[in-house]
Amino acid sequence: MLPLIVFFFSCVSISTTRPTLNYLENVFSMENESTEFRSEAIKRLLEVFGMEDAPVTITRGHKQPPQYMLDLYNTVADVDGVTKDPHLLEGNTVRSFFDKLRSEQIEFLFNLSTVARSEKVLTAELHLFKLRPQASVIFNRHHFCQVSVYQLLDNTKMNISQGKKLLSSRLIPIHSSGWEVFTITQAVRSWLMNEGSNLGLLVTVRTLSGSQMDVKTVRFASGRHHHHSKQPMLVLFTDDGRRTTSLENTLKDSNGSPEAPSLPVPSLPLSSAGHRAARSLDYEEDGERMPCQRLPLYVDFEEIGWSGWIVSPRGYNAYHCKGSCPFPLGQNMRPTNHATVQSIINALKLTKGIETPCCVPDKLFSINLLYFDDDENVVLKQYDDMVAGSCGCH
Ligand SMILES: *[C@@H]1O[C@H](CO)[C@@H](O)[C@H](O)[C@H]1NC(C)=O
Ligand SMILES: *[C@@H]1O[C@H](CO)[C@@H](O)[C@H](O)[C@H]1NC(C)=O
Ligand SMILES: *[C@@H]1O[C@H](CO)[C@@H](O)[C@H](O)[C@H]1NC(C)=O
Numbered sequence: 193m194l195p196l197i198v199f200f201f202s203c204v205s206i207s208t209t210r211p212t213l214n215y216l217e218n219v220f221s222m223e224n225e226s227t228e229f230r231s232e233a234i235k236r237l238l239e240v241f242g243m244e245d246a247p248v249t250i251t252r253g254h255k256q257p258p259q260y261m262l263d264l265y266n267t268v269a270d271v272d273g274v275t276k277d278p279h280l281l282e283g284n285t286v287r288s289f290f291d292k293l294r295s296e297q298i299e300f301l302f303n304l305s306t307v308a309r310s311e312k313v314l315t316a317e318l319h320l321f322k323l324r325p326q327a328s329v330i331f332n333r334h335h336f337c338q339v340s341v342y343q344l345l346d347n348t349k350m351n352i353s354q355g356k357k358l359l360s361s362r363l364i365p366i367h368s369s370g371w372e373v374f375t376i377t378q379a380v381r382s383w384l385m386n387e388g389s390n391l392g393l394l395v396t397v398r399t400l401s402g403s404q405m406d407v408k409t410v411r412f413a414s415g416r417h418h419h420h421s422k423q424p425m426l427v428l429f430t431d432d433g434r435r436t437t438s439l440e441n442t443l444k445d446s447n448g449s450p451e452a453p454s455l456p457v458p459s460l461p462l463s464s465a466g467h468r469a470a471r472s473l474d475y476e477e478d479g480e481r482m483p484c485q486r487l488p489l490y491v492d493f494e495e496i497g498w499s500g501w502i503v504s505p506r507g508y509n510a511y512h513c514k515g516s517c518p519f520p521l522g523q524n525m526r527p528t529n530h531a532t533v534q535s536i537i538n539a540l541k542l543t544k545g546i547e548t549p550c551c552v553p554d555k556l557f558s559i560n561l562l563y564f565d566d567d568e569n570v571v572l573k574q575y576d577d578m579v580a581g582s583c584g585c586h
Pocket of ligand 2: 567
């Protein structure tokens with residue numbers, strides 16, 4: 193298996209890596225041109241993005257992502273896809289689903305088969321676009337209507353009266369128009385536990401006295417008759433549990449502690465020694481030894497062949513850390529105490545085989561991806577530790 197992630201974060205720098213080039217290309221040209229190798233590398237990269245296979249995008253073409261998902265993406269991410277504020281989203285995944293029934297009635301069915309079993313449901317919402325009443329019924333004596341959303345239950349197993357379960361109900365002004373959002377979390381949880389129980393949702397509109405409202409008075413856009421941008425939609429907020437503990441937390445206390453840790457044990461595993469040899473060779477080839485710093489590393493989704501299913505961003509700057517960590521390590525090198533001691537041991541040659549510390553990311557940011565899944569649903573997902581925020585000698 194190819195340890196692809198290592199190329200992001202390892203202290204071992206690849207001599208041909210240049211910021212402007214796609215790193216996968218470098219890996220291919222350097223080590224092996226075979227398609228097998230390439231697909232293995234892409235597979236590993238997909239794993240980083242939590243997928244087994246790239247979504248199939250043959251039929252997509254003209255499909256437009258829901259405006260809600262585009263707005264959400266722009267709220268949580270900057271142009272590069274980097275998360276603006278990690279506390280904005282509760283979970284790390286937002287999925288949107290279009291209605292499969294496209295019924296004349298206000299009845300909906302959403303296929304949730306793309307939701308992974310491991311995903312923890314936080315909130316589920318039904319988004320309906322309320323249309324203005326038709327002109328003929330503008331002068332209605334009612335000002336409000338009671339809109340209720342029901343989960344349809346299996347009638348064959350229950351009494352007829354128990355055929356539906358109320359999920360959400362609200363008074364809505366009759367003359368309003370625009371999106372109405374209803375919470376349907378409980379229903380979605382039960383559907384995900386038992387796929388067969390998903391018989392859909394029913395919406396009823398009644399007057400305040402409880403009688404059925406005229407269907408021309410209160411209307412919701414349907415997938416069949418109205419513009420794509422007004423389609424009924426289910427929005428599901430989940431967490432896939434893939435959040436990693438951030439470097440910032442684990443290394444929080446690494447600087448500024450006055451007492452030096454005990455001296456490093458003077459033994460190196462063979463493989464590690466090999467890497468270190470490669471690294472010092474690289475530095476010699478570089479000629480001058482630039483100090484540890486953060487340099488650009490653009491990951492271009494088009495070059496990787498993912499632009500068909502990723503809506504945003506087109507790519508992102510992952511950055512990489514490069515440079516030497518020689519004695520004496522200044523505070524601008526953000527050294528750990530361990531790195532400071534190691535650099536001293538190295539400078540004084542107190543112990544054989546001890547190299548200078550490594551230049552590595554010491555702060556990592558998450559990025560957001562807006563993409564089409566296998567079922568052509570638009571998904572927003574946050575991935576931790578994707579962008580090197582700063583580099584330090586460790
Ligand atoms: C490159 O690919 C060929 C054929 O798949 C394989 O025999 C060879 O071992 C590979 N070399 C490396 C360095 O992975
Ligand atoms: C839901 O979608 C999946 C994959 O697209 C499909 O295999 C399955 O039959 C669908 N289920 C329903 C109830 O339509
Ligand atoms: C249906 O209702 C009757 C009376 O209310 C009750 O005795 C019966 O158990 C119910 N059946 C089911 C399947 O819930």
